[in-house]
Amino acid sequence: MTDEKFQGGMAEKPSPPFQLVTLKKRADFKAAANGPRFSTPGFTMLRGPEAGAVPPATGLRFGFTVTKKVGNAVERNRIRRRLREAVRAAADRFPRHPMDLVILARRTAIERDFPDLVADIARAVDALARRGAHKSRSSAAGEVSEN
């Protein structure tokens, strides 16, 4: 059902109607803190558990963490907006695997070329989806069976 909706969107417009759902609760971030991680020049991506009760079409939820060490308020805002836009741009390359992902921004995210940033996001999501799936098969079978 979700797949049909997704494909229908594709047919109408050149880019899919990807709706970005962000993590809002501190507990969600803490759940991802010790999960598998994938680092790129602009950020580190952390993988949390399966998405919550009402997952979006793609089943992915993203959380953005930009600490005060990175820069002042203007720079932090800019980094968060670029990363969010990069996630949107990379959405059509995402695997359909429900999970929470936390993006821990680095200062270099403000300088990095936007196409590279988009490629990094796609690379990281793909890698973490496969690694998470591999891990869940061996350790936590309950999470997979729910899917």
Add this chain to the structure above:
RNA sequence: CCAGUCGGCCGGGCGGCCGCGAGGCUUUUUCAAGGCUUCGAGGAAAGUCCGGGCUCCAUGGAGAGACGGUGGCGGCUAACGGCCGCCGGGGGCGACCCCAGGGAAAGUGCCACAGAAAAGAUACCGCCGGGCAUCGCCCGGUAAGGGUGAAAAGGUGCGGCAAGAGCGCACCGCGUCGCUGGCAACAGUGAUGGCAGGGCAAACCCCGCCGGGAGCAAGACCGAAUAGGGAUGGCGCGCGCCGCAAGGCGCAGGAGGCUCCGCUCCAGCCGUCCGGGUUGGUUGCAGGAGGCUCGGCGCAAGCCGGGUCCCAGAUGAAUGGCCGCCACGUUCCGCCGCGAGGCGGGGCCAUACAGAACCCGGCUUACAGGCCGACUGGAUAU
């Protein structure tokens, strides 16, 4: 044209594709989603250094004390440590700039080193007089000169004197008492004193004035979940002494958002009623000491009146991402020109400082580049 002073303002523009938040309208049978449309960061939104609004708590002594802040005078303001005007002092050729700028005869304290002496004065070298008399020593007078210091007990000149000294006089400074001008700070001026009263109060302090406390995570409401909390009414009141008893006297614990005094409340039992912390949501929450503009008053800060506009409301936190063109800037290369400069092409992710979090008024700090006005000192030309 060069150098400078002061005040005010701007701080990219247009367009394309894809998005975000909020409001309104609308479509589908509902849940929900879609469509259209409007609006969507700053001059400092920053630092949080002051002042208010607003909310809750306290509110008896319009108490006293402590603590903190503030400090020329007058005005503006809701208020201020802000702003305007003026006065006084200092700096600059000038436009102009800077100043915590009350009190040092209420008291206490400090003034290192140097110096004779650092504050009820004193005398190292000197100067003068007298005595003894071989260099010189002793006694007295003096504070003009030398020297020390950031600062040396009014300054300069003349007289005077043994030498000197406000000892006398003139001018300046200072104090006191008048007069004139000014709302006042203060200024001017006259008389008089005869030099007393060094500096530091961003040392303690004194004087005047101001300040109750906490903060929108204040506060109010709703829902879920849990059972240790709360409100109210009645009865009752800890310890000691006196008394047969009723009761009387004395002492004490905790709370009331700095302390004290005063005052009030509380402790245990029973009845009735309501549901705290925590988490989520709604509200507070944007029509305001509001913006723009016109007229009047005022030197100005500002005030009064008319017209007109509605102009951000997020909450892991919207206002963006990627491009194109233009303006401006900067830099490099080539060509032209004696030169100022001009033309063409390229680079700078081609824009500084920086992101509302309840709201206003200020202050302070950061800031690429640019614009406007007034004025000052030079230079040149007429």
Add this chain to the structure above:
RNA sequence: GGGGGCGUAGCCAAGUGGUUAAGGCCGGCUGCUCAUAACAGUCUUAUCGGGGGUUCGAGUCCCUCCGCCCCUA
């Protein structure tokens, strides 16, 4: 958002307004030792976080800015 505190040498730190700013660790050199450590002696290292003001004089007092830490949910 609100409240509190700190900043002195590479590190830890003392410092009533008054000489050239204590002390310890570290470091350099010398001695001792075959050598090292320990020990003894000796020496160096300070824009007192930056700027401005008050004062004759500021690490100290006042103002302002910067950086860091803690508390409060």
